[in-house]
Amino acid sequence: MTSDSLIDLRSDTVTRPTPAMLEAMLQARVGDDVYEEDPTVRALEQEAADRFGLEAGLFCPSGTMTNQIAIKAHTEPLSEVICEQTSHIYLWEVGGIAFHSGASVALLPGNRGRLTAAQVEAAIRPVNVHYPTTSLISLENTHNRGGGSCYELAEIAAIAEIAQRHQIPLHLDGARVFNALVATGQDAREYGRLFDTISVCLSKGLGAPVGSVLLGSRAFIQKTKRIRKVMGGGMRQAGYLAAAGLYALHHHVERLADDHRRARQVGQTLAAQRYVAEVLPVETNLVIFRLQETMPAEQFLAHLEGHGIKASSFGPQMIRFVLHLDVDDAMLERLNAALAAL
Numbered sequence: 001m002t003s004d005s006l007i008d009l010r011s012d013t014v015t016r017p018t019p020a021m022l023e024a025m026l027q028a029r030v031g032d033d034v035y036e037e038d039p040t041v042r043a044l045e046q047e048a049a050d051r052f053g054l055e056a057g058l059f060c061p062s063g064t065m066t067n068q069i070a071i072k073a074h075t076e077p078l079s080e081v082i083c084e085q086t087s088h089i090y091l092w093e094v095g096g097i098a099f100h101s102g103a104s105v106a107l108l109p110g111n112r113g114r115l116t117a118a119q120v121e122a123a124i125r126p127v128n129v130h131y132p133t134t135s136l137i138s139l140e141n142t143h144n145r146g147g148g149s150c151y152e153l154a155e156i157a158a159i160a161e162i163a164q165r166h167q168i169p170l171h172l173d174g175a176r177v178f179n180a181l182v183a184t185g186q187d188a189r190e191y192g193r194l195f196d197t198i199s200v201c202l203s204k205g206l207g208a209p210v211g212s213v214l215l216g217s218r219a220f221i222q223k224t225k226r227i228r229k230v231m232g233g234g235m236r237q238a239g240y241l242a243a244a245g246l247y248a249l250h251h252h253v254e255r256l257a258d259d260h261r262r263a264r265q266v267g268q269t270l271a272a273q274r275y276v277a278e279v280l281p282v283e284t285n286l287v288i289f290r291l292q293e294t295m296p297a298e299q300f301l302a303h304l305e306g307h308g309i310k311a312s313s314f315g316p317q318m319i320r321f322v323l324h325l326d327v328d329d330a331m332l333e334r335l336n337a338a339l340a341a342l
């Protein structure tokens with residue numbers, strides 16, 4: 001089996017640039033972005049900001065960096081970030097909130113990762129010398145650990161109202177925000193009105209090889225430039241990478257609906273297998289499911305490997321499949337056949 005025929009469902013981060021994206025990268029006009037002289041980076045930052053109705057953007061190598069820079073800029077030591085207990089910023093960013101920001105976390109249990117306004121309001125700290133001050137509320141949409149679940153806009157609006165009333169900034173880890181927008185039909189500009197800052201990943205469902213953009217007010221983004229620099233994220237002729245991000249924004253947003261359709265189909269196939277105990281509702285491009293106790297996860301993953309399919313274990317008996325740009329309908333058929341053959 002050639003590596004081309006491998007079906008890699010471990011993440012939507014694994015996609016390779018398409019020939020057209022590579023061509024756009026080759027044609028990019030570049031300059032030194034630390035001197036703010038790279039026209040393609042500036043175009044990407046501005047276009048991403050405009051889409052959400054926010055003022056400015058900051059191009060960074062990764063979503064971890066955009067989230068951690070936002071947290072650092074919003075908080076201070078002895079303060080606290082309200083977030084969901086399985087959120088990426090807490091679970092998968094190496095404890096960066098403590099490391100970079102010296103801040104604490106108020107971890108709330110979500111419904112497949114989603115918090116309610118009532119939960120958020122109850123977690124805001126009263127003024128008391130014993131407590132950290134609540135300095136940030138952070139949501140994740142779509143929610144990774146929640147299986148690609150999407151927030152209702154009304155719930156985000158209710159949380160934003162509470163945040164504004166308490167004068168606490170609201171951040172969105174929007175690594176897969178375009179999946180949420182495409183799946184729900186929500187308007188990106190509404191997000192810009194409700195969130196103070198948004199981190200958008202270009203290297204997940206959108207298919208760029210590298211990069212995330214942090215969006216916010218002009219003053220906020222100005223402040224974050226020094227934080228990006230101290231983290232070592234000041235890049236030079238980054239326009240070659242930004243060109244891929246621009247190409248992705250122009251050509252790879254609407255097609256996310258194809259990934260969602262394929263994910264729903266895989267979810268249905270899985271639900272019909274006797275060795276599957278539970279499939280989380282499939283809302284976007286992630287499919288998370290639990291195997292029966294009689295089917296060890298290693299055995300299941302080894303069976304898939306034998307069919308040229310890679311997937312990740314996502315906790316005891318839990319598996320995640322991610323649909324993306326490099327999985328087409330023919331591969332989907334191969335996947336369905338491999339699942340049925342076990």
Ligand code: TLP
Binds near residue numbers: 067092
């Ligand atoms: N998620 C990766 C892994 O880190 C788990 C994946 O394969 O899903 N926010 C969210 C919601 C994410 O899912 C991720 C990446 C990030 C932030 C971080 O992005 P990168 O990998 O660019 O640092």
